[in-house]
Amino acid sequence: MPPAITAEQLSKTFRVKVRDPGLRGALEALLRPRYRDVHAVREVTFRIDPGEIVAFLGPNGAGKTTTLKMLAGLLYPTSGRVEVAGFVPWGGGPEFKRRIALVLGNRQQLVWDLPPEETFLLNRAIYEIAPAAYRERLAELVTLLELGDVLDKPVRQLSLGERMKCELAAALLHHPPILFLDEPTLGLDVTAQEAIRRFLTEYRDRHGATVLLTSHYMQDVTALARRVLIINRGRLLYDGALDALVARIARTKRLELVLGGDDGVTAEALAAFGEVKSFRFPNAVLEVPREEAAATSARLLAALPVADLSIEDPPIEDVIRQAFTRGVQEDDS
Amino acid sequence: MMFRVPRSAFRVLAALWRLNLAEELQYRANFVASVLGTVFWIGTALLTLALFFRHTTRLGGWDYWEVVVLLGVFNALTGVIEAVLRPGIGRLASEVRNGGLDLVLAKPVDAQGFVSFRRLDVWHLTDVVLGLGLAGYALSRLGRVPGVLQLAAFVVALAAAGIVVYAIWVALMSLAFWFVSVENLSVLFDAVYEGARYPVTAYPGALRFVFVYLLPIAWTTTIPTSALTGRLGPEIAVAAAAVAALAFVLARLLWRAALRRYTGASG
């Protein structure tokens, strides 16, 4: 099967005006504008197979949205090659656009004063969906997203979570095989985030859609994507499985202890085994070098009254942060 | 290629306007406000004319009721602008700034057509009705009944006027892609269109030249009115259609260049 998305040596450079702060800077910019090249995306290469859900990670301004826009055909690459669903996105025209969906968490296409169904009907016309197919797909989306009682309420009366669900429904009525989702859970509460994640997995399983999403919420990433692309300052730092990333970057493991007996154990006693991340009798968390985790566990069990012990990876947020600051090298661990 | 209008475009348009109508019906008070506003502004325009004609019997060679016919045409075009262009393409500048345009570009539709005709604020169509009514009344006061040929020339010239106005909006709004910080490009239109309130013959020569050849304001009100009152022969309709076609093509080219810049295709 050919890949759903291919990017080869993809780069995008913007030319921006430089301006110093203050009145002087403003005047200077007015009289003698200076420009600087910003390399938003540099030689990024990856392939995504049909049916994959891939998360795109990176700090703000890393180049995620620029890449997404090039994949969706909104931006023309400075150099490199892109192919999405068999099309070159730029110049793919309506045929290409009917095969993708673009959802931006901070922009809405729903008409504010009307019930969401009105926007759906508009998209039916825009995407030329046959009436029977429209009814069938709407029914499916309504069930999957649990939209039954919000379809006839004006959008302005909906909660943020309900609104995003309707945005998704509006974007998926034409059954695009490729989904680009930029921060789809932005600002949502935990339950709404979970509902959206459940839906995306279910939708992928049913229709084999390929999903590329960006998100600031690690739960989105861990729950949805087995594969992540990490980008920083325009460069692709890592492309692969999430677990492998953790194994590669995290130099430490966490030992989570539940101590037994009475509170005879002190923080000092624990500190002899590793770095104490938190201690509140009877719970304690120690961080130890990765390769010593097993040995330290054995010593702990022998020396202290331990009721329960588990060895965990550090929180994924910490791992990602390390990836941004230190990079992702093949290291000795 | 450039002028291909797929049949689905009309379905999209129907869906858009249906949506818009549903939205507007929620605010029926807007209807009353819109009609009152139109009556007020037609009133001030008539008073302005009355003031001018206190001191003269002819304005650029036109007598009072001829200028009132022109005022009616002006108002009808204003109605189209307020109903379709300002709420549609007029929002482009802010959408370029806040990224809302990306959602439009991701859709399988012609972006210019979608952005231009996505809104139809029906209440403002009362301006069209009132304007044409005023023109008809003034025409009867002139005691001139236009013949079929004259009427046909007027219809063509008025349609051409609509296209010229549209082309000016497209051209102006395309500038938003270059001057991203400019929020109020429509002000430039308002400033220029102000000149269409009076027959171009009323202006000094230099200004008249500008309005006929550079900023084609003359073709929006003076020419259709002249076709209706018989001041110009019906053959002017051909010239009007040619000007409209030229304006449309130039605006379309500018729009395409602007879009290429937005997407970074022009390097």
Added chain:
Amino acid sequence: MNRVADWARRYGALIRNAWLVDLQYRASIVLWIIWGVTEPTIALGIWWSIAGDGQVGGYARADFARYFFALMLVNQLTIAWDSWYLDRWIREGDLNYRLARPLHPAHEAVAENIAYKARSGGMILVVWLVAALVWPAVRLPLAPGRWTLTALAVLLAAAMRFFISFATGLLAFWTTRATAIMGLHGGVALFLSGRIAPLTLLPPAVAGVAALLWFPYMLAFPVNLLTGAVHGTAAVLHGFAGQLVWLGLWVGAYQLAWTRGLRRYGAVGG
């Protein structure tokens, strides 16, 4: 003395800030000024054609030219956009954080007005100077007394238009159509303040009504001071007295709208 220094510092910061914001939007401001130039230019074009080689109500072509150039300048120096800002602040809740600061929101508005007027007035002056170089009709004598009096009248007119705009904008506490009301006021002012024609060209009955209202003091009086159409101690004093009376009344209207409006805002909420 300390308090004066405090206020000077505050205003310095506010005006600097307004300038910086404006510089970001300099192209927008150029557009507003173009708009401010076209309206009088078109009115001048029409009167120019009506006057021909003769006179209309005592105005020959050159008199119209001087009148409308003076109008252009005075209008930019006195115009106030505050009702639009207030309407937005009130509707979108931006007023809340402004109320939370230990500084009356009107000061920010005044500072913005100063920044805007300094720049746009300056630009119009340049336009005028360039025009005067090539076109003797629009030259005005450099009479220091006349320019000083005009400056004073412009200051009073600007203050009055500021309070009219601010008070009308405050109507947004009660209605969603505050800016429409300001628009209607602008429509009436078109005639009664002299924007479309010198007041002496209006029908006497209309001019008589105008004289009983605040409109002539917004524009026509300072414009006529500058062109020399108003002269003689009695006429000048009469004009300034009118400006002061109407300024006082509009300050009162503003205060009423502000206190009542805030009480309502507090009760109903944003």
